[in-house]
Amino acid sequence: MRFVLCITGASGVIYGYRTLEVLSKEHEVHLIVSESGNTVLKEEMGITSEDLKRSFPKVAVHNPKDMTSPLASGSRLRSFDSVLVIPCSTSTLGNIANGINQNLIHRVCEVALKERVRLILLIREMPYSKVHIENMLKVTEAGAIVVPASPGFYHRPKKMEDLIDFVVGKVLDLAGVPHSLFRRWRE
Numbered sequence: 001m002r003f004v005l006c007i008t009g010a011s012g013v014i015y016g017y018r019t020l021e022v023l024s025k026e027h028e029v030h031l032i033v034s035e036s037g038n039t040v041l042k043e044e045m046g047i048t049s050e051d052l053k054r055s056f057p058k059v060a061v062h063n064p065k066d067m068t069s070p071l072a073s074g075s076r077l078r079s080f081d082s083v084l085v086i087p088c089s090t091s092t093l094g095n096i097a098n099g100i101n102q103n104l105i106h107r108v109c110e111v112a113l114k115e116r117v118r119l120i121l122l123i124r125e126m127p128y129s130k131v132h133i134e135n136m137l138k139v140t141e142a143g144a145i146v147v148p149a150s151p152g153f154y155h156r157p158k159k160m161e162d163l164i165d166f167v168v169g170k171v172l173d174l175a176g177v178p179h180s181l182f183r184r185w186r187e
């Protein structure tokens with residue numbers, strides 16, 4: 001399967017990192033990290049997209065400023081299974097909801113909506129304002145899937161990795177990717 005994975009500047013970049021780790025083992029992954037995504041990667045994990053390039057040599061890393069990227073074109077993006085924004089900041093959400101393209105991530109999401117490529121946004125903010133909720137409704141009505149970065153606890157997590165894998169596993173379920181990141185209910 002083929003995926004575009006976008007990491008934006010919301011807290012929880014570890015969700016994006018874990019998704020990259022799992023998907024890149026068996027699938028083709030194209031990665032875009034926003035400028036603020038890099039800031040948060042540095043804050044929360046002590047790494048940048050350059051480190052990701054080195055750790056995941058098979059992953060194609062795209063410049064978020066490059067609007068000439070093939071990913072910005074509908075005819076090219078149609079061959080992908082899903083576009084995943086993990087985590088998705090409320091700023092990126094606002095841009096997608098209102099059709100404003102200030103970087104390649106916004107454009108790829110816009111193209112995913114118009115070409116009916118599955119678009120999954122893992123929103124991370126607390127609490128939500130009316131603006132955030134309205135924007136989530138707008139993108140949902142336009143065809144995106146909004147996922148909150150909130151793990152369940154019925155699988156009895158023991159460590160942080162269990163909570164991360166629960167959330168990433170839910171996203172992979174929605175993207176149609178088989179996985180065993182968490183134990184399912186009554187399994």
Ligand SMILES: Cc1cc2nc3c(=O)[nH]c(=O)nc-3n(C[C@H](O)[C@H](O)[C@H](O)COP(=O)(O)O)c2cc1C
Binds near residue numbers: 012037088125
């Ligand atoms: C350490 C840190 C944590 C942040 N956490 C969040 C967050 O959880 N949710 C959010 O929407 N924005 C958060 N922000 C703010 C975004 O980074 C900011 O709105 C930025 O413009 C988003 O740009 P992007 O969507 O292009 O990545 C955070 C910023 C920093 C520096």
